[in-house]
Amino acid sequence: MRTIYLDNNATTRVAPEVLEAMIPYFGDLYGNPSSAHSFGGQVGRKIGEAREKVAALIGADPGEILFTSCGTESDNAAVLSALSTQEGKRHVVTSRVEHPAIKGLGLHLSQKGYRVTEVPVNRDGILDMDFYEKSLTPDTAVVSLMWANNETGVLFPVEEAAEMAKQRGILFHTDAVQAGGKIPIDMKKKSAISMLSLSGHKLHAPKGIGVLYVRKGTRFSPLIIGGHQEKGRRGGTENSASIIGLGVACELALRRMEEENTRVKSMRDRLEAELLARIPKSKINGAPSNRLPNTTNISFESVEGEAILLMMDELGICASSGSACTSGSLQPSHVLRAMGVPFTMAHGSIRFSLSVYNTDEDVDFIVRELPPIIEKLRSMSPFWTPEVGVCATAAG
Amino acid sequence: MWEYTDKTKEHFLKPRNVGEIQEPDGLAEVGSMACGDALKLTFKVDESGKIEDARFQTFGCASAIASASALTEMLKGKTIEEAEKITNQEIADYLGGLPKEKMHCSVLGRQALEQAIAYYKGSEIKPKEGEVICECFGVTDKEIERAVRENNLRTVEDVTNYTKAGGGCEGCHDKIREIIANVRSEMKAPVKPKLSNIQKIREIEKVLEREIRPSLQSDGGDIELVDVIGNRVLVAARGACAVCRASQRTLKDFVEVKLRELVWPELVVEEVPQ
Numbered sequence: 262m263r264t265i266y267l268d269n270n271a272t273t274r275v276a277p278e279v280l281e282a283m284i285p286y287f288g289d290l291y292g293n294p295s296s297a298h299s300f301g302g303q304v305g306r307k308i309g310e311a312r313e314k315v316a317a318l319i320g321a322d323p324g325e326i327l328f329t330s331c332g333t334e335s336d337n338a339a340v341l342s343a344l345s346t347q348e349g350k351r352h353v354v355t356s357r358v359e360h361p362a363i364k365g366l367g368l369h370l371s372q373k374g375y376r377v378t379e380v381p382v383n384r385d386g387i388l389d390m391d392f393y394e395k396s397l398t399p400d401t402a403v404v405s406l407m408w409a410n411n412e413t414g415v416l417f418p419v420e421e422a423a424e425m426a427k428q429r430g431i432l433f434h435t436d437a438v439q440a441g442g443k444i445p446i447d448m449k450k451k452s453a454i455s456m457l458s459l460s461g462h463k464l465h466a467p468k469g470i471g472v473l474y475v476r477k478g479t480r481f482s483p484l485i486i487g488g489h490q491e492k493g494r495r496g497g498t499e500n501s502a503s504i505i506g507l508g509v510a511c512e513l514a515l516r517r518m519e520e521e522n523t524r525v526k527s528m529r530d531r532l533e534a535e536l537l538a539r540i541p542k543s544k545i546n547g548a549p550s551n552r553l554p555n556t557t558n559i560s561f562e563s564v565e566g567e568a569i570l571l572m573m574d575e576l577g578i579c580a581s582s583g584s585a586c587t588s589g590s591l592q593p594s595h596v597l598r599a600m601g602v603p604f605t606m607a608h609g610s611i612r613f614s615l616s617v618y619n620t621d622e623d624v625d626f627i628v629r630e631l632p633p634i635i636e637k638l639r640s641m642s643p644f645w646t647p648e649v650g651v652c653a654t655a656a657g
Numbered sequence: 658m659w660e661y662t663d664k665t666k667e668h669f670l671k672p673r674n675v676g677e678i679q680e681p682d683g684l685a686e687v688g689s690m691a692c693g694d695a696l697k698l699t700f701k702v703d704e705s706g707k708i709e710d711a712r713f714q715t716f717g718c719a720s721a722i723a724s725a726s727a728l729t730e731m732l733k734g735k736t737i738e739e740a741e742k743i744t745n746q747e748i749a750d751y752l753g754g755l756p757k758e759k760m761h762c763s764v765l766g767r768q769a770l771e772q773a774i775a776y777y778k779g780s781e782i783k784p785k786e787g788e789v790i791c792e793c794f795g796v797t798d799k800e801i802e803r804a805v806r807e808n809n810l811r812t813v814e815d816v817t818n819y820t821k822a823g824g825g826c827e828g829c830h831d832k833i834r835e836i837i838a839n840v841r842s843e844m845k846a847p848v849k850p851k852l853s854n855i856q857k858i859r860e861i862e863k864v865l866e867r868e869i870r871p872s873l874q875s876d877g878g879d880i881e882l883v884d885v886i887g888n889r890v891l892v893a894a895r896g897a898c899a900v901c902r903a904s905q906r907t908l909k910d911f912v913e914v915k916l917r918e919l920v921w922p923e924l925v926v927e928e929v930p931q
Contacts, residue, residue, distance in 0.1 A: 565693065567659075567718035571669065584718070585693045592793075592825055593693070605690045641675050641722065643697040643714035644690055 262577040265623045269463075270411050270439055270556060270614035271581055276465040276513055279506040283467070286502035294499050295490065304501050311508025315472055318511040319437075319457065320447035327473045327491045328504050332438040332460030333362035335473035336405070338484040338495070339434040339456040340366055343403035344375070346480040347432075350402035352376045354431075356388060356417070357599035363405050363436055364595070376400070385548035386415035386600050394425055403432045408440035408457075412583055412596040412612055413547030414556025416440070420452060427453035432479065438463055442514030443521055443553050448474060455479045461503060465616070466510035470503035517617050525615050526554035528624050532613060533557045535628040540635050546583075546602055546610060555615045558583070558597075560606035563645045564638040569611055572634045578627060583610040605644075661719060662753035668723035673730050676712045683708075685772035688765055694721040698769040700732060702777065708732045708740060713769075720752075720759040727751040728766040741774055743767065744807060745819075760819045764804065790832050793825025798836055805840040813837070845922070852921060857885050860920045868915050873898060873907070880912065883929050890916065891929045904928075 266274070292301030294308050312323040329335045340353065340363070355367050357379040367377040378396040381389050388406070397404070404426045408419050423433040434456040437446060442464035448454060456479065461470035473495075475481050481494055488496025514521075537543050542562040561569065566584030573580060583594030585608065592598065593607035602610070613627070639645040661669070681699035688695035694717030703709040711729040715722050727748055732740055745763040749755045755763060787799030804810060804819045813833045817823045823833050852860065861882055873879055878898030883891040892912070898904045905928070913926040 563690075563716060565716060565718050565721070568669070568722060571666075571719045575670065604693070608690070608693050641672065641714055642716040643686065643695055644716050 265576075265578045265626055267613040267615055267619065267623065267627070268579045268581055269616040270414075270612065272462045272468065273465045273616055274618055275462075275467050275506070276510060278513060279466055279509045282509045283502040283506040286505055290501075294501055307505050307508075308499055308501060311504045314508035314512045315459075318442065318446070318515050319459070319474060320449050321474050322477060325448070325474050325477055327475060327495050328499060328507075329471040329473050329495055330469055330500070331471040332360075332436065332458050332463070333471075334484065335458035335460070335471045336360075336362040336434075336436050337366055338473055339458060339475075340370075340403055340405055341484055342475075342480075342482045343432045343434065343456075344370075345482040347402045350400050352378070352398055352400040352402060354378045354380065354393070354396050354401055354404045354406075356380045356382065356406055358382055358386065358410055358412075358596040359405070359407055360411055360436055360438065363407070380406075382415075382599055384601050385551075386410060386413050386546070386596070387548055387551065388417050388422070390418070390422070393422060397426060397429050397431060399429075401426075401429070401431045403434060405434040405436065408435045408437040408446070409443070409553045409556075410547070410596060411439045412581075412594055413558045413600075414439070414553035414614075415547040416444070416551050416553065419454065423453035423455075432456070434458070439553060439556075442511070442518070443555060445518060448476065461507045461510065464510050464514050466507040467503050470500055470507050472507070520617055522554045525617055525619070528619055528621065529555055529557055529613075529615050532615075532624045532627060533559065535624075536631060539628065539632045543635075544606065546597060546600065546606075556612065557614075558610055558612045560602065561609040561611070561635050562606055563642045564609045564635055566609055566611060568638050569609070569631075569634060572638070573627075573631065576626075576630050578630065581612045581614075583612065584608045659720070659756050659759065661723075661756070664751075664753045665720060665723045665755065668726040668752060669719040672713075672722050672726040674710075674712045674726065675714065677714060678710060678712050683711075683773035683777040685769040685776060687769045687772060688717075690716055693717065694762065694765055696721070696725050696765050696769045698725070698728070698773045700729075700773060700777075702737065706736050708735050708737070717762065717765075718759070720755050721762040721765065723752055724748050724755070724762040724766045725769075728770065732770070737774060737777060740770065743770060746808060757815075757818045760808070761821050764819055790836070791820075791822035791825070791829045794821040796820050796822035798832075801833060801836050802840050805837055806844065809844075810837065811841070854885055857920065858882065861885065861890060861916060864916055864919045868919065869912055872911075878904070888921075888923050888925055890924050890926045892926060893929055 290304055292304045294301055294305035312326050315326050316323040353370055353375055355363055371377045380393045380396060406417050406419055406422055409416050419435045426433040432455045433453060435454055436458045438458055438460040440446060441459040455476045457474040459472040462468040483494050485496045490496055490499060536559060540561060544560050546558040546560055566582030570582050583597045585593045597607040597610060678699040678701050682702040683700040685698045697714040700708050700711040711732040713725040713729050715725045731743060731751055745767040748763040748766045787797035789795055790798050790801060800820055801816055801822050808819055810816055810819060813823050813830050816833050823830050865880060877896055879895035881893045881895055883893050894904045908926050908928055916924055
């Protein structure tokens with residue numbers, strides 16, 4: 262069975278060019294990049310090149326790039342560094358729709374006695390900027406806002422938000438794990454963003470490699486202590502092969518940025534438009550005009566997401582759902598709840614996230630196969646009245 | 658992704674008895690869309706008093722659909738008296754088991770069955786008995802008590818898996834803990850008759866052998882029963898336990914807890930010097 266993979270916000274295929282570049286470092290080129298001999302030193306040089314390529318993707322200086330083990334580590338390192346370098350300040354500002362890497366950390370910090378403010382979003386997933394501005398106080402140590410939402414693809418105006426923080430002397434971190442490689446990012450001199458997280462496996466590099474950008478001049482306190490690597494800011498022998506792979510992935514992402522924003526976007530738009538046209542009572546979650554080019558989150562009324570996913574799985578289609586049943590919790594996605602999506606719609610939400618490896622055939626296949634699945638599940642649902650094609654409880 | 662049995666998957670992909678019986682003898686609607694699952698059950702009873710047809714409509718995940726499909730299959734050919742006895746565990750067993758996080762789907766099936774039988778008997782559908790404990794999912798103390806009793810539940814997490822109670826804001830967790838403690842203490846009380854001293858020693862030896870020694874011995878330790886005086890259980894630590902600083906804690910947190918649970922609840926474990 263062919264796999265139709267539209268779950269690229271969960272993880273991506275390792276690009277063949279990336280894999281090829283990595284293989285020698287699992288084989289003959291096993292030297293430690295820190296060694297004094299040239300056998301290790303040649304690996305160190307390759308890591309240096311990779312650092313330049315990663316920096317180029319986000320318009321940074323190579324010296325501002327730290328390699329970590331994943332996006333979650335980068336997020337943790339950024340926020341915890343901001344707190345430990347400003348011990349008097351006990352307040353953190355974030356949003357209600359962050360990835361668990363930040364949301365969970367916020368919960369942990371609030372249990373440790375820090376004050377954590379989660380800025381709300383509106384029905385379209387757009388950040389409440391008035392609320393945000395008011396939540397910045399002299400006690401605020403750091404703001405952490407995601408650049409792009411993993412579930413809906415909705416973009417936050419992070420540059421604007423960072424500027425507001427900077428004016429008040431507050432550090433600004435952004436989780437750009439979903440944005441990296443999909444939309445242009447430029448950490449040029451005038452940007453007010455102090456720290457930024459990336460994750461390799463979201464942009465066709467392998468799992469287990471992340472990046473933390475730390476702007477020159479930002480005080481930094483390491484999370485992993487005990488090694489001289491990364492200039493003492495992140496101890497631990499470098500994950501050489503993955504770092505080198507990530508360099509290639511960033512180079513590819515930069516080159517494919519236009520394709521991402523034209524061909525991928527048009528496939529996403531067509532998928533979305535055709536599904537909405539063929540399936541009554543379906544709706545996009547998140548501001549359509551302010552999203553990543555590859556993501557769509559659609560709710561199908563009166564059906565449950567896990568059931569949709571499993572029926573698609575039978576056909577080889579891979580996607581995600583914000584339904585409660587999928588996650589094992591009993592409430593639907595915190596992102597959709599924060600947006601005020603009614604439970605009746607949130608339970609039936611499906612996220613499709615594309616990549617440059619998707620084809621028009623993939624879109625055709627889903628457009629053909631999904632409507633009968635929704636119809637089958639609706640025919641089983643006590644809430645669905647086929648004669649009028651409306652949900653019996655829609656009014657309630 | 659959940660690990661569903663082949664039978665669960667099969668009932669999900671090819672559900673039996675989907676639909677609604679017109680002018681049914683039994684009818685029930687339970688759950689709600691906000692909760693994430695809902696079930697409408699209808700059945701028809703023939704002249705001999707047996708259920709000749711049963712149908713369902715479900716809004717819910719794969720296991721909710723499979724549980725409803727299984728329930729309707731189980732109902733067919735049964736008398737009302739037989740149907741009344743079906744438990745949620747039997748629905749799950751029919752499917753070869755459900756992941757524990759999904760047991761509430763089988764409970765929904767049993768609730769629907771109960772309500773449909775009440776409809777058949779013409780008895781008023783009772784308003785939910787008891788006091789609502791979990792506001793998020795509208796679960797009452799009676800429902801939680803029943804789930805704890807019938808499925809031998811031990812933790813809040815268990816209760817959430819079976820009834821959904823406590824799965825939202827978590828504000829009711831303390832109340833759920835209290836209910837579990839009350840029900841479990843009731844469950845235990847009658848099955849523990851008074852033991853004679855010899856019975857006590859025998860029971861303790863059995864538990865030591867079966868439950869306690871294997872794990873102590875895996876660390877090179879051992880334990881010996883010295884005597885029983887009333888509620889005092891005198892033991893001596895042997896092997897690595899005799900010289901281990903943590904042995905006092907092992908005695909209280911492990912040995913005493915186990916013995917209290919399995920022999921009699923008032924006993925106190927004491928270490929005697931060697």
